[in-house]
Amino acid sequence: AYNRDVHRLANRLEHIFHGSPSGIDTGMASDNMPAAWRPRDADVPRRDPLELPECYLAIGALPRREDTARTVGAIGKRMRSHDSRTMAALEELGSISESFIDSCRPGQEYREGDFADVTGRLADRAQVRLADLGLSSRGLETVLEHGRAAGAAGGKLSGGGTGGAFWMVFAERSSRDRWIREANSDVELMAETELRDPMFGLDVASVYPLTAN
Numbered sequence: 436a437y438n439r440d441v442h443r444l445a446n447r448l449e450h451i452f453h454g455s456p457s458g459i460d461t462g463m464a465s466d467n468m469p470a471a472w473r474p475r476d477a478d479v480p481r482r483d484p485l486e487l488p489e490c491y492l493a494i495g496a497l498p499r500r501e502d503t504a505r506t507v508g509a510i511g512k513r514m515r516s517h518d519s520r521t522m523a524a525l526e527e528l529g530s531i532s533e534s535f536i537d538s539c540r541p542g543q544e545y546r547e548g549d550f551a552d553v554t555g556r557l558a559d560r561a562q563v564r565l566a567d568l569g570l571s572s573r574g575l576e577t578v579l580e581h582g583r584a585a586g587a588a589g590g591k592l593s594g595g596g597t598g599g600a601f602w603m604v605f606a607e608r609s610s611r612d613r614w615i616r617e618a619n620s621d622v623e624l625m626a627e628t629e630l631r632d633p634m635f636g637l638d639v640a641s642v643y644p645l646t647a648n
Contacts, residue, residue: 437468439479442461442479460594462479462482471532483536486539491610491611492636494636497628506569528561555590562592569596578624579591
């Protein structure tokens with residue numbers, strides 16, 4: 436169960452190596468249920484529970500090309516100078532996040548595969564904007580395109596970018612599992628992207644009960 440005291444402590448520790456953490460990553464790491472996180476000035480973000488319909492994720496990681504504090508600091512500098520491209524990208528990312536949150540409100544009903552399609556489209560939109568912010572990499576874009584060609588509904592980076600973690604969403608477990616096997620055995624893909632650690636799959640429905648408490 437989520438523990439706000441643990442979240443606060445984890446967020447204080449993240450300040451040491453991050454510089455200006457949002458508190459969202461540490462909140463998610465302190466939780467075991469789906470939730471939306473709302474920033475608050477004087478405390479860690481507020482947690483709003485959500486419900487996730489069935490979908491199948493493929494998760495992996497690439498070597499990180501830049502230090503997280505440096506990339507976040509660069510975006511902060513552009514924000515303070517009111518750089519129009521940066522502000523437009525951040526505004527759209529906020530809108531995409533709200534659309535995803537709305538798609539996970541309690542009581543939503545989806546036909547099989549529909550939630551993965553919605554999530555994939557939103558993830559792809561977000562990835563374009565994250566790339567605009569300079570947070571993507573050639574290797575990451577190669578892996579994402581490889582996954583889409585194999586049936587993924589979409590995907591994006593996760594975290595500070597320029598490498599690091601990413602995920603892709605599939606409507607079917609069999610398609611997800613087949614792509615993971617193919618990608619992890621594709622010597623050319625592994626060499627081009629430096630995908631050193633094997634990807635693995637996560638069945639969201641089996642991890643998160645459909646009723647969030």
